Amino acid sequence: MTTQVHATPLTTLGDLDQVLTQLESVLLGKRWQIELAVACLLAQGHLLIEDVPGTGKTTLAQALGASLGLPWKRVQFTNDLLPADIVGVSIFNSQTQQFEFREGPVFTSVLLADEINRAPPKAQSALLEAMEERQVSADGQTRALPKDFFVIATQNPTDQLGAYPLPESQLDRFLVGLNLGYPAPEVERALLQSGDKREQIATMNAVANPRQLQQWIQAVQSIHVSDVVLDYIQALLTASRTDSAGLSPRAGLALVKLSRSIAFVKKRDHVLPEDVAAVFPALAGHRLTGQVLSGEQAAKAILAEVKQP
Amino acid sequence: MNIPFFKKKRAAAKLQTDAMNPRSIRALAILILLAQLPHVLHLPLWVSIMGCGVVALKLFEEKLPKLVKKLVLSSAGMTVVAILGAVLIKLHFGYMLGRDPCVALLFILVSAKFAEIRKTSDAVLLMCLACFLLLTQYFYSQSFLSALITLPAVFALGNALAVVRDPRDARPAQQNIQLVVKLLLQGAPLALFLFLLFPRLPGPLWSLPDDATAKTGLSDSMAPGTISSLSLSDAVAFRVDFQNGIPTPAQRYWRGPVLSDFDGRKWQKGERSVDVIPPESVGTTLDYTVTLQPNQQNWLFALDHPTTLPSSNTDDPNQQRVLGRLTGDHQLLSLNKVSSVMQYRQQSSLSSAYRPAFAPTDLMTQTAGVNVKTEAFANKLRKKHRSDTAYANAVLEWFNQEDFHYTLQPSLLGDTPVDEFLFGTKRGFCEHYASAFVVLLRAASIPARVVTGYLGGEMNGDYMIVRQSDAHAWTEAYINGRWQRYDPTAAVAPQRVEQGMAAALPDDEPVPRMARNNANWLKNFQLSMDKFNHQWQRMVVDFNNHSQTELWEKLGFPKPKLWHLTLLVLLISGVWCVFILGLPLRNSGQTKSGVEKLWDKYCAVLNQQGIQRLPDETAHQFVYRAAKQSGSKHDKILQLGLQLIRLRFEPLSKDKADHLNRTLTKQLRRIKYSF
Numbered sequence: 001m002t003t004q005v006h007a008t009p010l011t012t013l014g015d016l017d018q019v020l021t022q023l024e025s026v027l028l029g030k031r032w033q034i035e036l037a038v039a040c041l042l043a044q045g046h047l048l049i050e051d052v053p054g055t056g057k058t059t060l061a062q063a064l065g066a067s068l069g070l071p072w073k074r075v076q077f078t079n080d081l082l083p084a085d086i087v088g089v090s091i092f093n094s095q096t097q098q099f100e101f102r103e104g105p106v107f108t109s110v111l112l113a114d115e116i117n118r119a120p121p122k123a124q125s126a127l128l129e130a131m132e133e134r135q136v137s138a139d140g141q142t143r144a145l146p147k148d149f150f151v152i153a154t155q156n157p158t159d160q161l162g163a164y165p166l167p168e169s170q171l172d173r174f175l176v177g178l179n180l181g182y183p184a185p186e187v188e189r190a191l192l193q194s195g196d197k198r199e200q201i202a203t204m205n206a207v208a209n210p211r212q213l214q215q216w217i218q219a220v221q222s223i224h225v226s227d228v229v230l231d232y233i234q235a236l237l238t239a240s241r242t243d244s245a246g247l248s249p250r251a252g253l254a255l256v257k258l259s260r261s262i263a264f265v266k267k268r269d270h271v272l273p274e275d276v277a278a279v280f281p282a283l284a285g286h287r288l289t290g291q292v293l294s295g296e297q298a299a300k301a302i303l304a305e306v307k308q309p
Numbered sequence: 310m311n312i313p314f315f316k317k318k319r320a321a322a323k324l325q326t327d328a329m330n331p332r333s334i335r336a337l338a339i340l341i342l343l344a345q346l347p348h349v350l351h352l353p354l355w356v357s358i359m360g361c362g363v364v365a366l367k368l369f370e371e372k373l374p375k376l377v378k379k380l381v382l383s384s385a386g387m388t389v390v391a392i393l394g395a396v397l398i399k400l401h402f403g404y405m406l407g408r409d410p411c412v413a414l415l416f417i418l419v420s421a422k423f424a425e426i427r428k429t430s431d432a433v434l435l436m437c438l439a440c441f442l443l444l445t446q447y448f449y450s451q452s453f454l455s456a457l458i459t460l461p462a463v464f465a466l467g468n469a470l471a472v473v474r475d476p477r478d479a480r481p482a483q484q485n486i487q488l489v490v491k492l493l494l495q496g497a498p499l500a501l502f503l504f505l506l507f508p509r510l511p512g513p514l515w516s517l518p519d520d521a522t523a524k525t526g527l528s529d530s531m532a533p534g535t536i537s538s539l540s541l542s543d544a545v546a547f548r549v550d551f552q553n554g555i556p557t558p559a560q561r562y563w564r565g566p567v568l569s570d571f572d573g574r575k576w577q578k579g580e581r582s583v584d585v586i587p588p589e590s591v592g593t594t595l596d597y598t599v600t601l602q603p604n605q606q607n608w609l610f611a612l613d614h615p616t617t618l619p620s621s622n623t624d625d626p627n628q629q630r631v632l633g634r635l636t637g638d639h640q641l642l643s644l645n646k647v648s649s650v651m652q653y654r655q656q657s658s659l660s661s662a663y664r665p666a667f668a669p670t671d672l673m674t675q676t677a678g679v680n681v682k683t684e685a686f687a688n689k690l691r692k693k694h695r696s697d698t699a700y701a702n703a704v705l706e707w708f709n710q711e712d713f714h715y716t717l718q719p720s721l722l723g724d725t726p727v728d729e730f731l732f733g734t735k736r737g738f739c740e741h742y743a744s745a746f747v748v749l750l751r752a753a754s755i756p757a758r759v760v761t762g763y764l765g766g767e768m769n770g771d772y773m774i775v776r777q778s779d780a781h782a783w784t785e786a787y788i789n790g791r792w793q794r795y796d797p798t799a800a801v802a803p804q805r806v807e808q809g810m811a812a813a814l815p816d817d818e819p820v821p822r823m824a825r826n827n828a829n830w831l832k833n834f835q836l837s838m839d840k841f842n843h844q845w846q847r848m849v850v851d852f853n854n855h856s857q858t859e860l861w862e863k864l865g866f867p868k869p870k871l872w873h874l875t876l877l878v879l880l881i882s883g884v885w886c887v888f889i890l891g892l893p894l895r896n897s898g899q900t901k902s903g904v905e906k907l908w909d910k911y912c913a914v915l916n917q918q919g920i921q922r923l924p925d926e927t928a929h930q931f932v933y934r935a936a937k938q939s940g941s942k943h944d945k946i947l948q949l950g951l952q953l954i955r956l957r958f959e960p961l962s963k964d965k966a967d968h969l970n971r972t973l974t975k976q977l978r979r980i981k982y983s984f
Contacts, residue, residue, distance in 0.1 A: 224958075224959065224960035226957060226959075227902065228902075228904075228905060228958065229958065269959070269960065270958045270959045270960055271958065272927070272928070272958055273927065273928065273958075274929075277927075304924070304925075307924075308925075308926075308927065308928070309905075309908075309928070309957075
């Protein structure tokens with residue numbers, strides 16, 4: 001079963017490079033965040049971006065969908081959003097005299113859930129259920145979502161007014177918590193000179209297709225993780241557990257998965273300790289403290305505590 | 310305003326970690342109850358019930374009505390309990406500063422502290438208090454059994470420590486027990502080592518204040534019935550280790566209080582006589598060590614007649630201290646009340662007569678004039694026998710010939726006990742015969758007095774047990790300038806001297822079990838227990854400075870200086886701790902694979918060259934930097950490092966990995982020697 005996959009990865013890597021390059025052309029100076037976002041996609045996880053408005057969250061989602069040739073949709077979360085606004089609703093067709101299900105925006109590949117913490121918990125959990133199960137239940141029927149269903153959710157820093165913070169259990173469903181941050185001065189100058197990137201995205205060509213994406217996802221699973229690296233991962237987990245909120249075994253599994261993806265993105269067939277160390281803040285941050293920014297600090301403190309092999 | 314709720318939750322969680330959970334409470338309750346257990350035997354019943362009751366109350370806290378819980382199990386409620394306890398103890402004992410009331414108070418205070426426990430830090434304090442309470446039971450007894458009875462509490466202490474240390478991690482009970490057993494076993498060699506070698510102080514640092522506890526054993530007065538009631542007790546009076554020979558049964562007169570004041574019915578200690586220097590030893594002398602059970606009196610016992618003052622049980626002349634004095638009537642008195650087990654060395658010469666330092670006073674011939682018949686009989690007999698010795702022997706002869714009976718159950722005597730005994734009932738115990746004999750001698754103007762003490766003793770292995778049932782009274786008469794011992798009981802019942810009380814008494818009399826001559830298994834068992842306890846006392850409780858010196862001599866070393874010893878103790882304890890603590894450390898870190906050891910060696914070789922890996926440096930960065938700093942060896946270091954990283958992280962077939970491992974090991978060795 002997996003023998004077929006084994007032959008593919010390194011030959012198709014060139015295409016992944018193209019994806020990264022194209023993304024970098026619209027999201028200037030954010031190479032690491034782009035790699036992490038792609039790694040997250042390849043690890044079949046969902047991405048949570050925490051940042052102030054206007055730092056390129058939507059641009060990243062749009063560009064990712066366009067480059068991979070995936071359909072994408074966007075839902076703006078507001079405080080009056082209902083679950084049906086996400087999942088879809090059955091309406092009565094007077095011609096056929098039957099109820100028809102009108103699919104909601106969740107039936108897509110890349111879903112951008114903007115300002116997810118502005119919506120009340122009920123709407124949040126409708127999305128989060130879809131993320132976890134990759135299927136949606138409506139009107140007593142279960143409908144599967146596309147194989148490459150990928151959510152990029154953005155949230156405002158929780159100290160802003162009108163925010164409903166996500167509970168820890170739901171934060172745990174996001175593989176990566178990311179902070180885009182302001183661009184560096186010279187990058188910002190380039191951005192200001194070149195103008196809005198939205199038009200560029202509109203004309204962007206797909207440099208990969210969904211079939212390739214599935215191959216890459218398969219290939220990531222065969223990346224080698226040595227015992228030494230697993231020891232290191234275990235040591236990190238143990239170190240995080242001295243405090244009351246430590247990392248769960250699920251987080252440990254996610255760390256292995258994400259380390260594999262990032263090694264794949266870096267064109268290696270094995271995971272190095274530095275891969276683990278690099279993804280650790282993005283993976284552990286929001287799980288440790290509930291916030292991406294403060295969590296990164298906590299995660300870095302744990303990294304400093306454990307010696308890299 | 311939206312406050313992120315997880316912050317609140319965190320804060321709550323933090324508060325909870327310091328609060329006590331039911332598991333800790335249960336573990337602590339078991340510890341406290343087990344620490345209280347040995348005390349229940351000797352504390353007043355109400356103290357035990359109050360102390361244990363408070364613990365039980367806290368233990369079943371959840372089942373109590375809320376109001377009771379709030380009122381009683383609070384700091385204020387427990388303060389009331391503590392004050393109430395203190396007042397009741399004062400009322401019960403009548404005094405506060407002494408062993409019994411203080412232990413009782415501690416008993417109640419520990420319970421009260423437990424009932425109002427709130428935080429983990431309280432638990433640690435409580436465990437210290439429980440240990441202290443446990444130790445105080447040694448004020449009462451230091452026997453092997455009392456050491457044994459503390460063991461469950463020691464175990465419970467380990468358990469409580471384990472539970473309180475890690476309250477959230479609910480290990481199954483079996484694992485907890487295994488942990489505690491392991492910890493105790495790890496501690497045992499250290500405890501033994503410290504017991505044997507830890508420098509000991511020559512004497513106790515403090516002593517217990519005297520308690521108003523009941524006096525036991527012989528008293529300083531004698532009336533009909535005093536000694537016979539004592540004879541019904543199996544309790545041990547003292548134990549003796551002989552250094553040079555064991556006295557024959559007829560020589561086992563253990564001299565105690567000497568009574569010379571007579572009011573017609575009751576014998577009492579005479580006027581306070583001055584202390585004397587022990588007489589020169591004559592004839593056979595015996596050296597022995599007496600281990601005296603506490604009797605709350607001043608009496609010390611020695612074989613007739615003591616020729617030294619009692620001294621502490623040590624060979625070191627610097628440590629030798631005199632523990633008692635000798636009165637004019639040759640009675641040994643200790644300097645302090647004997648309130649705990651006391652050991653002293655003593656020497657006696659085995660003679661039945663001695664020459665006193667000064668002649669007896671007229672008081673020694675007073676008969677109180679009550680027993681008129683007796684005096685008349687004495688005057689009649691005196692006329693037949695000129696010499697004092699002949700007269701005394703005639704009295705003994707008369708005792709022997711007449712129909713006198715030796716019994717523990719004599720008839721009751723009235724106001725003229727000696728008359729009634731000699732010419733009426735003719736049934737009596739040693740005190741009757743001693744009393745009558747002295748009155749008969751005094752009536753004939755021969756100075757005489759009663760000596761009480763113990764006659765007999767049973768060898769149990771290599772030491773002798775003397776029991777309360779061996780209590781005896783005999784007499785001394787001042788004849789030809791010497792105090793001569795006469796035992797009138799021997800004239801009536803010679804077996805008493807040779808074979809003990811049981812042989813001398815008729816068969817139907819109630820003799821205490823341990824005094825009976827026919828051995829049964831229970832007696833044998835008790836004797837073996839006693840032997841064991843005596844060994845325990847000798848080997849463990851009395852292990853002192855001197856025993857340590859002996860131990861060193863046996864090992865063939867001179868005793869080291871104190872600071873040498875301290876260093877040695879610290880060193881060995883340290884090594885043991887490192888050994889014990891180091892083992893789990895080694896085991897918990899998964900054993901490093903061969904490849905990792907190779908990498909460690911690589912790093913060690915570079916470390917020797919002053920190239921150290923920085924904390925945030927990746928393996929690759931380190932290898933490149935190290936190669937750069939190695940100058941001429943750049944390529945070798947770089948290649949070896951990169952290959953090692955390959956070996957560590959890359960997927961290699963087993964054959965390839967083994968091959969690479971061997972090559973790299975060789976390369977590393979070569980590089981190491983090239984430096």
